[in-house]
Amino acid sequence: MNNPFVYGEIAVGAAFTGRKKELADLSRGLESGERIFLISPRRFGKTSLLTHLLEGFKNKGLLTAYIDLYRCASMDQLAAVFTDEVLLKAETGFEAVARLARETIPLLRPKITLEQDGQLSASLDLGKSRNEQSAALSELFNAAEKMAKRRKKRLVIAFDEFQEVTVLGGEPLEKLMRASFQTHHNVSYVFSGSRQHLIADMVNSRDRAFYKLGRVVFLGKIAEGDFRVFIGERFKAIGIKVEEAAFKRILAETNAIPYYVQYLCSFLWNKCREGAKLTADLVYETATHIADTQAPFYMGILEHIPLRQRRLLQVVAQNPEGKLYSREIAEMYKLGPLSTVQVSAGLLLKKGILEKENGGYVFSDPFLRIWVLKNIGSLGKT
């Protein structure tokens, strides 16, 4: 029997659980033409949710496209990926594609090739000057609206890791996207991102191009009840009953972050197959073991962090509520003035090592928390 727990790849099919409310809300919004910004820390399940969502739309006969901005390292690549995912995949037959090349995107001088797997792919010439590039990109974005209109179908486009637009094209690209997207009535957009403050800043600042362009949805964790059933069923299949204490411990050691829950469960499943009994102790032991295997990586992270920030990590590790700004704590851990604590915390957030949660601070990687706790004695001295 294959290990039923999946981590580090998109959770689809049987590996996907819960999210009913989120799916219903996003579906309703996007089907009615909304633009939505979907925000959560990394590894909460945005990409999996988007995949599921688009699959649902496709089954209903809508047109869909998924664009991962991490795949786009230049404007040319963005244009090529957009053409592939939005325009070519939605069209079938050479005639349609030829018309697309002839009528819709002539400015782009596209070279469309037939890949070995039968898929069409485009490479584009955006032109040399800034103006040429902007005109071509606008044309391209607007081609999506034209296509949806011609096909008489709603098109839903998901941009994943959307905060990358700031790196890719900065303000000019943002402005150009806004100018084009806001005129589209047959295309719905969902912009998803894991750098929460970056995306929130894009939507909430008056001086930014995406100001109030859409609704912001914060994606939370998966409901506890859904995970209880999901995990319970998978262990039951190998004859193991998951006691409530063990289940609670799984959620506690992983801070209930979907990726880490599946990661830990995957290891536990292997151990149980080898005859171990699933207890809260085994959960703790296994989580610690995983943290140990990451030691070289964690040491690498900590090496580059100044002492003050490392102390702060100790504090967060030892104080699960993550309330840093109390005089008591500052004195106990010799953290210095509260203003310095704030600066250090800000830097750790920026580095993606900590996240804000319910007004406090938590580790982005809960196994790093375990590792810091275990190695805490030696930390302060280095």
Ligand SMILES: Nc1ncnc2c1ncn2[C@@H]1O[C@H](COP(=O)(O)OP(=O)(O)O)[C@@H](O)[C@H]1O
């Ligand atoms: N709905 C879900 N059901 C079960 N596991 C999930 C779900 N969503 C995410 N996960 C777990 O979290 C991991 C990361 O999911 P992903 O969609 O890549 O997150 P993100 O895009 O937010 O970084 C997946 O590999 C899987 O282990």
Ligand SMILES: [Mg+2]
């Ligand atoms: Mg993702």
